[in-house]
Amino acid sequence: MGMLEITDLQRDYITEVLNISMGSAAAVLSEMVDEEVSLSVPEVDFLQRSVAANKFDQANAARMSGVTQAMTGALTGDALLMFPEEKTLSIVRILLGDTVPVESLTEMEQEAMCEIGNIILNSVVSSVADLLKKEIVSSLPRFIKGTGNELFSVETGDEDDLVMFLKVDFGLESQSINGYVTLMLNVDSLHDFISQLDEQISAA
Amino acid sequence: MLPDASHINRYGEAEIIASPADHLFGKVLDLSENGLFLVDSERKIILWNEWMVQASSLKREDVVGSAFVDVFPALKGRRVETVINAALDTRTASLLSRSLNKAIFPLYFSEIGGEQQRIEQSVTVKPIQSEGHDYCLVQITDVTPMVQREDVLRVLAKEAEEALQEAEEASRFKSEFTSTVSHELRTPLTSIRGSLGLIASGVMGTLKPEIGRLIAIACNNTERLLFLINDILDISKIESGKMDFVMGPVDLKVVLLQSIEANQAYGEQYEVKYHLNDVVDGTTVYADTDRLMQVLNNLLSNAAKFSPKGVEVDINVIRKDEMIRIEVRDYGSGIPEQFKSRIFEKFSQADGSDTRQVGGTGLGLNISKAIVEQMSGVIGFNVPEGQGTIFYIDICLFKET
Structure with a gap:
């Protein structure tokens, strides 16, 4: 248990939809920083909250940092974009170019990371809203850091809630930086999500 | 800040915005330390607070009722217009950071002496729904002091880094100097030890006991001096990272x-x-x-x-x-x-x-x-x-x- 089984077809469809929206987020970022930025989603899973938190801590003993936005409407909960802390640092400093040689992000750099997260999370959330054919309103981004478990326990929600767990590849200056996007899904919205998915697959 | 707190939902979005500026809410908005303006679904600016009047030098009566792109023609097609559209069309909230968007709006503050300086800005764009209508609230925060603080930090951090490099340089020079001097000392000392050794061994003729004692002291101390020099050489090799290890x-x-x-x-x-x-x-x-x-x-x-x-x-x-x-x-x-x-x-x-x-x-x-x-x-x-x-x-x- 701890994982929702979806068919290969369903998985391929979601992955494709997400990759298209990531592509447009990357285009926005590229234009802003005048540099080639690529974003892709190689993996999509639906996991129980505790399983997702463990998966984080196993994969990343180090602390994570990133951006969170609260969602209301068709989905209620938090959307998170996370990277190992030092990766967040390099993403921001590569994108900004002008660096402050200190070990953690300055306030202005955190704000820049918030904007990067905002662009990525908005594109993920809007593609999920499109799939659901419902509205999801998200709050402004907030910078966060902590271990996987800490970041997940910040979220409120039922133990049965599932997390849509995306691996994200952030391509920058010939580096590939691995991060994660997670969206909380309550069980009802998940069923909606799957049935809308099937409808669109059969229409395609 | 924003109007009556009971009208603000948990994400800080105002549900109702007062329209006429002479209303109490309008006065509150005019006292805000941030720039605030509101865009309706037709992309017209319908609210323009006092901060905006001061920073843009555009009067309220010239702005309110005009299309956003007519007030800021230079921003047509730019990211800020895109996110305002997204707030109105898909209720998406966005942040435009100062670092990734240099001086988004043409806003200035006047310094003493009359010189104008562009305001460093952090901009948020939030959707608002009220009585079935969609609006978009744009808030501008002046982050000039924060930018200046970080500029100072950047300079200080660079200076600290340079100072560290200079110190490392000096330390390397010291190690190299020690290493060279020790080498130079070792060569003559080795021949002194050799000569004293020969004299002490008696091959140059038998020594009077008192001379023999003095030569023995000289031999021992030469030996000690050599040990000391070898140790100093090792230390300088270790400190300059030049001690080789064949593991x-x-x-x-x-x-x-x-x-x-x-x-x-x-x-x-x-x-x-x-x-x-x-x-x-x-x-x-x-x-x-x-x-x-x-x-x-x-x-x-x-x-x-x-x-x-x-x-x-x-x-x-x-x-x-x-x-x-x-x-x-x-x-x-x-x-x-x-x-x-x-x-x-x-x-x-x-x-x-x-x-x-x-x-x-x-x-x-x-x-x-x-x-x-x-x-x-x-x-x-x-x-x-x-x-x-x-x-x-x-x-x-x-x-x-």
Whole structure:
């Protein structure tokens, strides 16, 4: 248990939809920083909250940092974009170019990371809203850091809630930086999500 | 800030915005420390607070009712227009950071003396729904002081980095200087020692006893000077990272027996014998043979120096998982309490008076520590029950890969 089984077809469809929206987020970022930025989603899973938190801590003993936005409407909960802390640092400093040689992000750099997260999370959330054919309103981004478990326990929600767990590849200056996007899904919205998915697959 | 708190939902979005500026809410908005304006679904600006009036030099009556792109023609097609559209069409909230969007709106503050300076901005764009209508609230925060603070921080951090580099440079120069001087000293000293040795041995003719005594003193002190110079050379090599290590499998028993043999004569001066307890044959450690010998020689000679006459020095080898511990135990008077914390520091000896009595440069343990650490090992000491001190080094077992 701890994982929702979806068919290969369903998985391929979601992955494709997400990759298209990531592509447009990357285009926005590229234009802003005048540099080639690529974003892709190689993996999509639906996991129980505790399983997702463990998966984080196993994969990343180090602390994570990133951006969170609260969602209301068709989905209620938090959307998170996370990277190992030092990766967040390099993403921001590569994108900004002008660096402050200190070990953690300055306030202005955190704000820049918030904007990067905002662009990525908005594109993920809007593609999920499109799939659901419902509205999801998200709050402004907030910078966060902590271990996987800490970041997940910040979220409120039922133990049965599932997390849509995306691996994200952030391509920058010939580096590939691995991060994660997670969206909380309550069980009802998940069923909606799957049935809308099937409808669109059969229409395609 | 925003109007009546009861109309603000948990995400800080106002549900209702007062329209006429003469309303109380309008006055509140005019007192805001942030720039605020509201765009309706037709992309017209319907609210323009006092902060915006001041910073843009655009009067409220000229702005309210005009299309956003007519007020800011230069922003047509730019990201800020895109996110305003997204807020109105898909209720998406966006942040435009100062760092990734330099000075989004043409806003200025006047400095004393009348000069105008562009305001550094952080901009948020939030959707608002009220009575079935969609609006978009744009808030501008002046982050100029924060930007200035970080500019100062950037300069300070760069200065600190440069200072560190200069200090490292100076330290490298010092090490190189020490190394060169030591080399230059060693050459003439070697020939002095050679000559004195020949005279002392009597090949130049028999010496009068009083001359013989003086020559012996000269010989001993030349010897000590050479040891000191060699140690200083080692220290400068370690400090400049130029001490080379050839790491590989080393047969521990062979190295221990060689070290003991090399120190035998030295031990006899103090009437001390070395006793090696059982070592498993074929125990192989991962080390540099010569450097490991240097550390063992240092520990063995120290043990002899601080042992009472006629007592043995014990050498034990203990296996601890993937590590090997080599212990050298003497039965001397132990390390004085106040000296324990700085025993591995340079030029440290228990006290000045001891130096003359037992000899040595006070550099040996410092060098040994650096060598052992370079070989991924640990050096330390224990105070065993009864008399004496145990110095130990832990080094890695050799593993076939």
